[in-house]
Amino acid sequence: xxxxxxxxxxxxxxxxxxxxxxxxxxxxFIGVYIVLRGxxxxxxxxxxxxxxxxAAMQLFAAQxxxxxxxxxxxxxxxxITNVARRSxxxxxxxxxxxxxxxxxxxxxxxxRFGSSGPAFDNALFGSILGITNAQIFWLLVVTAxxxxxxxxxxxxxxxxxxxxxxxxxSGVRTGRTEALLMVMLSLAILVxxxxxxxxxxxxxxxxxxVIARMLTxxxxxxxxxxxxxxxxxxxxxxxxxxxxxxxxxxxxxxxGAVIFIIVLAATGARGLxxxxxxxxxxxxxxxxxxx
Amino acid sequence: MSSPLISLRxxxxxxxxxxxxxxxxxxxxxxxxxxIVGPSGAGKTTLLRLLLGSxxxxxxxxxxxxxLPVSYVPQLETVDWNFPATVSECVLMSRAARRVPWASRAxxxxxxxxxxxxxxxxxxxxxxxxLSGGQxxxxxxxxxxxxxxxxxxxxxxxxxxxxxxxxxxxxxxADLHADGMGIVLTTHDLNGIAAxxxxxxxxxxxxxxxxxxxxxxxxDVLEETFGAQMEVLQHLGMLVVVxxxxxxxxxx
Numbered sequence: 001x002x003x004x005x006x007x008x009x010x011x012x013x014x015x016x017x018x019x020x021x022x023x024x025x026x027x028x029f030i031g032v033y034i035v036l037r038g039x040x041x042x043x044x045x046x047x048x049x050x051x052x053x054x055a056a057m058q059l060f061a062a063q064x065x066x067x068x069x070x071x072x073x074x075x076x077x078x079x080i081t082n083v084a085r086r087s088x089x090x091x092x093x094x095x096x097x098x099x100x101x102x103x104x105x106x107x108x109x110x111x112r113f114g115s116s117g118p119a120f121d122n123a124l125f126g127s128i129l130g131i132t133n134a135q136i137f138w139l140l141v142v143t144a145x146x147x148x149x150x151x152x153x154x155x156x157x158x159x160x161x162x163x164x165x166x167x168x169x170s171g172v173r174t175g176r177t178e179a180l181l182m183v184m185l186s187l188a189i190l191v192x193x194x195x196x197x198x199x200x201x202x203x204x205x206x207x208x209x210v211i212a213r214m215l216t217x218x219x220x221x222x223x224x225x226x227x228x229x230x231x232x233x234x235x236x237x238x239x240x241x242x243x244x245x246x247x248x249x250x251x252x253x254x255x256g257a258v259i260f261i262i263v264l265a266a267t268g269a270r271g272l273x274x275x276x277x278x279x280x281x282x283x284x285x286x287x288x289x290x291x
Numbered sequence: 292m293s294s295p296l297i298s299l300r301x302x303x304x305x306x307x308x309x310x311x312x313x314x315x316x317x318x319x320x321x322x323x324x325x326x327i328v329g330p331s332g333a334g335k336t337t338l339l340r341l342l343l344g345s346x347x348x349x350x351x352x353x354x355x356x357x358x359l360p361v362s363y364v365p366q367l368e369t370v371d372w373n374f375p376a377t378v379s380e381c382v383l384m385s386r387a388a389r390r391v392p393w394a395s396r397a398x399x400x401x402x403x404x405x406x407x408x409x410x411x412x413x414x415x416x417x418x419x420x421x422l423s424g425g426q427x428x429x430x431x432x433x434x435x436x437x438x439x440x441x442x443x444x445x446x447x448x449x450x451x452x453x454x455x456x457x458x459x460x461x462x463x464x465a466d467l468h469a470d471g472m473g474i475v476l477t478t479h480d481l482n483g484i485a486a487x488x489x490x491x492x493x494x495x496x497x498x499x500x501x502x503x504x505x506x507x508x509x510x511d512v513l514e515e516t517f518g519a520q521m522e523v524l525q526h527l528g529m530l531v532v533v534x535x536x537x538x539x540x541x542x543x
Binding site: 161165217274 | 344345361363370371375376377381383386387389390391392418434438
């Protein structure tokens with residue numbers, strides 16, 4: 001027992017535990033919308049895009065890197081949405097072009113000029129070292145913002161996710177709703193990046209949501225379950241990372257993967273049937289905009 | 292005829308650099324019970340989208356009554372039926388302006404009433420994947436009707452459903468029209484749907500003909516609309532379209 005409580009005696013670990021648990025919950029919560037829209041790849045792309053902004057801001061105004069990376073991420077998200085909607089490129093191709101270019105820029109800037117902020121490895125794979133109270137504050141702000149938006153726009157978000165064309169003609173401003181979702185996603189990735197890491201954030205967007213989908217056919221329950229699974233993976237993964245002495249992001253994702261395997265084994269064909277099609281980037285005529 | 296709810300005057304419409312519909316002039320009102328008939332790619336859905344207001348014309352004018360409540364029923368295959376939602380949840384999506392996630396008592400009553408009217412009152416808590424094609428169509432109708440529209444637009448409402456469901460959907464639409472709702476639907480089913488409607492618009496990149504089935508379902512109009520020769524017979528007072536180039540000749 002003492003061994004389990006031992007890491008809690010360190011202030012940095014306490015902060016890490018709080019951030020990991022809330023990060024897992026936030027990514028799990030918002031991941032439901034991403035997964036149900038068949039846009040799992042966007043989390044992967046956006047985290048890489050934000051890395052570019054993160055690196056660039058280190059050069060010009062290191063103390064503002066959170067703000068700069070956030071704006072970069074939001075701009076990337078809106079660019080992806082815009083490119084996918086207006087051009088003949090699919091969302092996958094748009095994500096591939098916009099975000100990998102941004103990531104490449106980040107790598108180039110880090111390699112050429114180095115970092116005055118968090119280390120390169122930490123940005124990629126997550127670290128609990130050096131978490132500040134300000135980071136916890138912003139994580140809480142983004143979590144509260146996301147919760148309020150989803151609460152007040154629950155039906156509009158659900159309708160836009162399920163049937164965007166009919167939502168649009170039924171009075172839902174689908175363009176604005178999609179943009180709001182992209183802003184929430186960008187902010188969520190930004191404030192969870194320090195603990196989870198650029199390369200692993202996407203997994204925490206997808207894994208809890210897929211697990212929740214295998215367990216329920218109810219949208220509201222899926223939101224709750226995904227949030228719980230995400231926070232559990234964050235909590236247990238953070239603990240495990242301390243004892244295993246591996247980056248926190250990697251351990252959090254591994255815990256999520258283990259839960260996935262257990263749920264897959266327990267739900268069997270029923271779970272597979274429920275989660276069928278989540279990875280298909282099938283474009284409905286409405287999303288394609290052509291007919 | 293009551294005053295038009297939507298009027299299209301000399302409208303061209305299409306996507307990006309291509310024009311799908313040319314010089315379309317058409318009015319719909321609460322008296323309308325109209326079928327838009329044409330082959331695949333003729334511009335039926337584009338015409339429906341112009342009426343919906345979800346796409347803008349490339350040329351021409353569209354006049355629309357102010358604050359016109361219009362509901363739309365899309366084709367069944369446009370959504371993911373594995374989406375985690377019950378029938379009631381899907382119907383309530385149409386009430387997207389509500390600022391809290393849960394349904395009010397009044398909303399629950401309205402949902403129950405509309406599902407009852409459509410004969411699926413016992414399926415409210417059923418997952419949408421578990422519905423038959425006909426039940427899915429009725430759920431879409433319920434979602435449209437709960438907005439209390441003056442005009443209901445339907446895209447191929449009977450495609451992929453069996454004959455009895457097709458009859459049931461047609462009767463239901465006739466009841467709604469009798470209650471004062473304008474109805475416009477697209478179909479390529481001449482015998483099963485179009486011949487039973489009071490007003491038809493034949494489309495193939497432009498409006499080929501418009502009028503009652505007796506005026507429109509003629510060999511000349513059908514050939515211009517579908518690009519194939521067809522015969523029109525009378526059977527028990529009903530028009531029946533026969534495609535002489537169909538499978539029987541190919542087999543023989």
